[in-house]
Amino acid sequence: MLYVADMRGNLAKAFELANTQMFRRTALPKSYTDRLGHKLFLFLLTVQGLGAFALITLGVILKKSGVARSVMQPRVRQEISRAGVALLPMFLFVALALGFLVIGQTVSALAKYGATDYLGSTMVIVIVRELGPLLTAVLVLARVGTANVIELGTARALGEVEALEALGIDPVHYLIVPRVIGMALGVFSLTVYLIIGALASGYLFAFLQDVPLTPGDYFKQIAEALGWLDFALLALKTIAFGFFIAIVTCYHGLAQPLRLEEVSRVAVRAVTQGVIVCVLIDALFIVLYLVA
Amino acid sequence: MSENQNIPAIEMCGVNVAAMRDASLTVVEDVNWSVAASEFWVIAGQEHSGKSDLLMLAAGLMLPASGNYKLFGTDAKNFGEAELAERLRVGFVFQGGQLFNRLTIVENIALPLQYQKNLPAAEATQAAQSLLELLELAPLAEVTPPNVAAAWRQRAALARALILKPEVLLLDNPQAGLGARHLQWWLRFLEQLSRGHECSGGQPITIAATADDLRPWKNERRKFALLRDKKFIPLGAWNEVETADDPVVKELLAVQLETANLTI
Numbered sequence: 001m002l003y004v005a006d007m008r009g010n011l012a013k014a015f016e017l018a019n020t021q022m023f024r025r026t027a028l029p030k031s032y033t034d035r036l037g038h039k040l041f042l043f044l045l046t047v048q049g050l051g052a053f054a055l056i057t058l059g060v061i062l063k064k065s066g067v068a069r070s071v072m073q074p075r076v077r078q079e080i081s082r083a084g085v086a087l088l089p090m091f092l093f094v095a096l097a098l099g100f101l102v103i104g105q106t107v108s109a110l111a112k113y114g115a116t117d118y119l120g121s122t123m124v125i126v127i128v129r130e131l132g133p134l135l136t137a138v139l140v141l142a143r144v145g146t147a148n149v150i151e152l153g154t155a156r157a158l159g160e161v162e163a164l165e166a167l168g169i170d171p172v173h174y175l176i177v178p179r180v181i182g183m184a185l186g187v188f189s190l191t192v193y194l195i196i197g198a199l200a201s202g203y204l205f206a207f208l209q210d211v212p213l214t215p216g217d218y219f220k221q222i223a224e225a226l227g228w229l230d231f232a233l234l235a236l237k238t239i240a241f242g243f244f245i246a247i248v249t250c251y252h253g254l255a256q257p258l259r260l261e262e263v264s265r266v267a268v269r270a271v272t273q274g275v276i277v278c279v280l281i282d283a284l285f286i287v288l289y290l291v292a
Numbered sequence: 293m294s295e296n297q298n299i300p301a302i303e304m305c306g307v308n309v310a311a312m313r314d315a316s317l318t319v320v321e322d323v324n325w326s327v328a329a330s331e332f333w334v335i336a337g338q339e340h341s342g343k344s345d346l347l348m349l350a351a352g353l354m355l356p357a358s359g360n361y362k363l364f365g366t367d368a369k370n371f372g373e374a375e376l377a378e379r380l381r382v383g384f385v386f387q388g389g390q391l392f393n394r395l396t397i398v399e400n401i402a403l404p405l406q407y408q409k410n411l412p413a414a415e416a417t418q419a420a421q422s423l424l425e426l427l428e429l430a431p432l433a434e435v436t437p438p439n440v441a442a443a444w445r446q447r448a449a450l451a452r453a454l455i456l457k458p459e460v461l462l463l464d465n466p467q468a469g470l471g472a473r474h475l476q477w478w479l480r481f482l483e484q485l486s487r488g489h490e491c492s493g494g495q496p497i498t499i500a501a502t503a504d505d506l507r508p509w510k511n512e513r514r515k516f517a518l519l520r521d522k523k524f525i526p527l528g529a530w531n532e533v534e535t536a537d538d539p540v541v542k543e544l545l546a547v548q549l550e551t552a553n554l555t556i
Contacts, residue, residue: 068407070416151394159390162312165353166384167404167452168376174407257313 046273053251054244057180060172072178079182083144083242084189091190094139095197102126103202107209116211120221127198128230129289134282136191137241140183141274145249148179149270152253153263161254175254180246187242188235229292237285241278248274299365301460301498302327302350307359309345318357319345323524325517329459330496332486334509336544337519343502344387346519347462350500351384380408383458387465389449391437397444398424398433401451408456423451426491427481443474450481454491461485463501467508475508483511506533506544518544 102123110116152175155161164171203218252270302325309320319342327333337343348354352363352371361368364378371379391400398420406416424430427447437445446466453461466478481489488496503509506516516527520540527533533541 068410070410070412071403071407074413155392158393159386159388160392162348162353163386163390163392166351166386167407167456168380169404169407 049255050247050251053255054247057172057176057247060170061177064173067173075178076181079178080185083140083183083186087140087143087190088193091194092197094135095194096201098127098131098135099198099201100205102198103205107206107211116213117221119206119213120218121225123199123202124222124225128195128226128234132195132198133191133234133238133241134278136187136194136238137245137278138275140187140190141245141271141278144183145245145274146267146271148246148249149253149267150263152250153258153266154260156254157258157260157263171254176250179250180243183246184239184242188238191234191238233285233288237281240281244277244281245274248277300326300328301364303362305360307361308357309342309349310354310357312345312348312354319522320519320524321522325524327498327500329498330486331498332514333500333517334514335500335502335517335519336504336506337502338504338540341519342522343519344464347464347500347502351382351462352379380456381458382460382462383453383456385449385453385463385466387468388442389437389445391445391448393437396434396436397429397440397448400437400448401455404452405455420455423455423491427451443470457492458497460498463499465502465504467503467505479508504544505546507546
């Protein structure tokens with residue numbers, strides 16, 4: 001029974017969500033300082049909730065890695081497919097567009113100064129380190145994260161979470177863990193494909209613009225501009241993006257009792273917070289690049 | 293079956309029941325209730341009298357706000373993840389079924405077995421087939437719950453609860469929204485479960501069901517209780533229910549309603 005209480009604690013008590021909701025519903029105070037304090041307090045409660053949810057999810061991933069494999073493995077595969085494989089056609093298009101866009105702007109700027117030799121390294125800085133991972137994260141958030149909130153919010157509103165608990169199935173294990181793993185691996189893989197596609201389409205566009213650069217020189221520039229740190233931080237950053245997008249969207253969908261009419265509003269809030277979290281993670285990695 | 297027949301399956305002493313959706317709200321106070329093995333209880337009450345919350349507490353889905361609750365002789369507070377198997381001796385059927393909408397009926401039924409025993413999907417599905425046949429759900433096996441009528445969803449929820457072979461079965465208002473044919477089937481099947489059915493290896497299952505209409509539950513073997521004004525009032529056997537002077541009991545027996553209709 002305490003087991004179920006623990007599971008329910010995972011979903012509500014640990015995050016004091018009841019308090020968060022009550023706080024949301026109270027009327028805003030009139031004075032600006034009070035209003036600022038209200039917003040700040042709400043922000044801190046959300047950070048606390050998200051942090052606790054992330055830690056609980058990590059705990060469940062580690063503790064229950066071998067539990068119910070026959071159920072969990074297909075679910076993880078399904079989530080990898082949903083947050084990765086199914087998005088490949090869209091990412092192929094985005095990769096083409098991104099390569100054209102960055103090269104188009106860069107070539108015209110670099111050509112003024114006769115610095116087209118820096119085309120490869122510019123692509124590395126812009127696409128590998130920044131735009132590729134961030135754009136992937138935002139697109140996955142929009143396509144899969146939103147669906148997460150709606151699916152989980154609806155499941156919560158229809159009492160499916162209580163049904164799982166009654167059957168002795170931990171909702172965090174069954175509903176959240178596959179999504180977190182699927183999205184972390186999905187964002188990582190899609191970023192790699194996006195970067196490769198954008199770099200290739202970038203050269204294609206440079207070739208069409210008559211830039212005097214052979215494919216060998218172009219890819220040599222890129223290879224020289226890339227260091228081991230780029231690969232390590234790219235992997236870490238994309239996995240962090242995927243993990244936290246899943247945490248934010250699942251937290252909003254599952255960790256609070258919802259009525260059906262609240263689901264759409266919660267989805268909007270989750271996407272906003274997801275974007276903020278991605279930008280914060282990106283800022284953190286910029287600092288890491290600068291320090292390293 | 294329980295190892296010791298003398299230990300009550302469910303034993304509540306001075307239990308206060310909080311609302312599932314709002315733990316700060318007490319919906320039933322000072323519950324003293326003991327359910328022995330193979331008993332069949334019907335707990336009646338009007339809407340929002342706390343029937344579902346009481347049943348969810350009995351199923352171990354939440355802890356009592358205060359008081360002592362023992363499930364198979366073990367204090368609820370001592371239950372941890374290691375005692376999950378003990379808790380799964382209780383099956384729960386929600387009002388409306390609360391099936392998983394993305395899974396088919398057969399997947400819904402097989403899921404608990406597949407998850408708890410880590411069985412391959414084919415093996416769990418095979419185990420679910422006999423329950424599908426028994427509950428006349430076979431034609432709906434590959435259909436998802438939103439495309440199934442409510443009465444059949446309710447049956448699928450019963451099958452899902454039975455697949456883990458529980459010793460205690462808790463049913464939240466199983467008669468709600470059922471037509472006469474389905475209602476008769478439910479009453480007959482629950483009685484068979486209570487007396488011992490092949491799906492439970494011939495062992496009698498302890499049953500507690502909530503109801504907002506007492507008339508269909510008339511049976512001399514069953515025990516009845518009433519939830520009124522946040523109180524849990526044991527009524528006893530059917531003959532005591534019929535002679536009870538409580539206005540809520542009369543309403544649940546639809547005596548007043550029938551009288552009113554006659555007057556009109």
